Amino acid sequence: MASMANIVILDGYSLNPGDLNWEPIEVQGNVTIYDRTPQNLIVERCKDAEIVLTNKVPFSAETMDMLPRLRFIAVLATGYNIIDTKAARERGIVVSNIPSYSTPSVVQSTFSLLLAITNSVEHYTNQIVEEGRWTKCPDFCYWDTCLTELAGKRIAVYGMGSIGRRVAQVAMAFGMKVLTVSKKKVSELPSGVEIVGEDEFWQTADVVTLHCPLTPETKSLINAGRISTMKDGVIILNTSRGPVVDEQTIADALKSGKIRAFGTDVLTHEPASEDNPLLKAPHVFITPHIAWATFEARTRLMKILADNVRGYINGKPVNVVN
Numbered sequence: 001m002a003s004m005a006n007i008v009i010l011d012g013y014s015l016n017p018g019d020l021n022w023e024p025i026e027v028q029g030n031v032t033i034y035d036r037t038p039q040n041l042i043v044e045r046c047k048d049a050e051i052v053l054t055n056k057v058p059f060s061a062e063t064m065d066m067l068p069r070l071r072f073i074a075v076l077a078t079g080y081n082i083i084d085t086k087a088a089r090e091r092g093i094v095v096s097n098i099p100s101y102s103t104p105s106v107v108q109s110t111f112s113l114l115l116a117i118t119n120s121v122e123h124y125t126n127q128i129v130e131e132g133r134w135t136k137c138p139d140f141c142y143w144d145t146c147l148t149e150l151a152g153k154r155i156a157v158y159g160m161g162s163i164g165r166r167v168a169q170v171a172m173a174f175g176m177k178v179l180t181v182s183k184k185k186v187s188e189l190p191s192g193v194e195i196v197g198e199d200e201f202w203q204t205a206d207v208v209t210l211h212c213p214l215t216p217e218t219k220s221l222i223n224a225g226r227i228s229t230m231k232d233g234v235i236i237l238n239t240s241r242g243p244v245v246d247e248q249t250i251a252d253a254l255k256s257g258k259i260r261a262f263g264t265d266v267l268t269h270e271p272a273s274e275d276n277p278l279l280k281a282p283h284v285f286i287t288p289h290i291a292w293a294t295f296e297a298r299t300r301l302m303k304i305l306a307d308n309v310r311g312y313i314n315g316k317p318v319n320v321v322n
Contacts, residue, residue: 005029005313006069008049010037010057015076015298015305024306025053028313043067051309054082061087072312074305075321077292078102079241081214085322096308096319100162101300102292106265107166109291110209110239113263116285117235118148151175156205157193158221159212159240160184167209168193179205202226207235214241224249233260239291242268251277254284265291 006029009022013035016022025031029051037045037057043066046052050069052059055076061084064070073083075097088095116122123145127133134142155171157164160182168178169190178193181201189195202208208230212218222236222245236259238245247268253259261283267276270289278284292298304319311318 005050006048007031007051007053007309008046009033009053010042010045011035011055011076012053014055014293015301019295020298020302024302025309028306028309046070051312053305053309056082058082059088060084061091064088064091064093072096072309072317074308074312076301076305079213080321081241083322089322093322094312094317094320095322096312096317097321098301098304098308099319101304102297103162103166105294105297106163106211106239106291107170108294109265109287110163110167110211110237111170113237113239113265113285113287114150114207114209114235117261117263117283118150120145120147153177153206154179154204155207155209156180156201158201158208158210160189160193161211163239164211165190167211176207199229202229204231205234206231207237209237210240210244212240212244214243219243220246222246222250224252227253227258230258232258234258235260236262238262238264238266240266242266242270248277251281251284254281259283261285265289 007025009025009031012033022031022033034045042057042063046067048069051072051074052070053074053076059073059082064087070093073088073093073095075083075095078097078099078101080095080097083095085095151174154177156179157168158181160180168180171178172190172192179196179201180189180193181198182189182195186195210221220243224246227249236250250259250262254262262278263285265287266289267278269276272279278286308319
């Protein structure tokens with residue numbers, strides 16, 4: 001009988017803080033699990049591993065060169081920019097990711113940010129419960145912010161993958177007009193989505209929502225020049241990757257009022273650095289990279305992860321990205 005593969009999980013806590021079961025992975029090899037792994041311990045912990053599972057622990061060409069037994073890297077996420085996939089391919093290392101597992105959860109999070117901005121639910125709850133504003137109000141209703149109806153507003157969806165397409169469908173259910181600059185054919189998009197030119201996309205949107213991978217082309221996609229072409233009072237949402245926006249530019253535009261509000265689940269450096277300009281900017285709505293992390297989404301991730309490992313062990317790797 002062939003010996004079982006050595007499998008190392010480098011940062012398993014974010015996927016499974018204790019409410020899931022590693023058994024689907026453990027039955028496939030000799031598994032060692034670490035909640036977190038600092039950069040200086042990657043090689044030591046992986047030196048005997050044929051299979052490595054990583055969420056955010058990076059693998060460079062230099063790191064791979066120090067791990068001659070490594071043959072498979074399973075990324076516990078959809079994005080895989082933490083891996084030098086070209087170097088992995090050159091060294092005969094297969095890299096897989098987890099596609100489409102989080103779509104419903106990220107879509108839900110996108111609209112939770114948008115509705116937090118337009119309806120100010122937390123703001124009013126705090127004022128009622130902690131400050132008694134409604135109790136002291138002479139009228140039957142009380143508000144001190146701009147309340148906005150989504151119906152009829154123009155939402156520009158940048159990125160028409162599985163998440164972007166679903167965001168478009170939900171936006172239309174709210175009665176919004178959906179724009180995109182996708183290279184896909186109209187027949188490949190949800191019915192009702194309008195493909196427009198770059199100028200119309202950026203200049204006419206009431207809401208811009210980002211659902212694209214981080215690439216050299218999308219890094220700092222939202223920058224000072226881009227914002228200057230947008231409508232005054234635009235709302236910008238980012239549930240893709242932090243560096244897709246220039247955070248200092250966003251902060252400046254929020255202070256000037258050019259941007260009404262910015263909702264994001266991701267930052268350039270995570271966890272948030274204390275000097276991040278967004279932390280002191282007005283009208284910022286930040287969640288700590290949790291759009292993917294519902295129990296249901298993580299359950300799907302674990303199943304796909306197990307399938308990825310099983311596929312590699314059986315000589316038929318799936319969800320390969322290199």
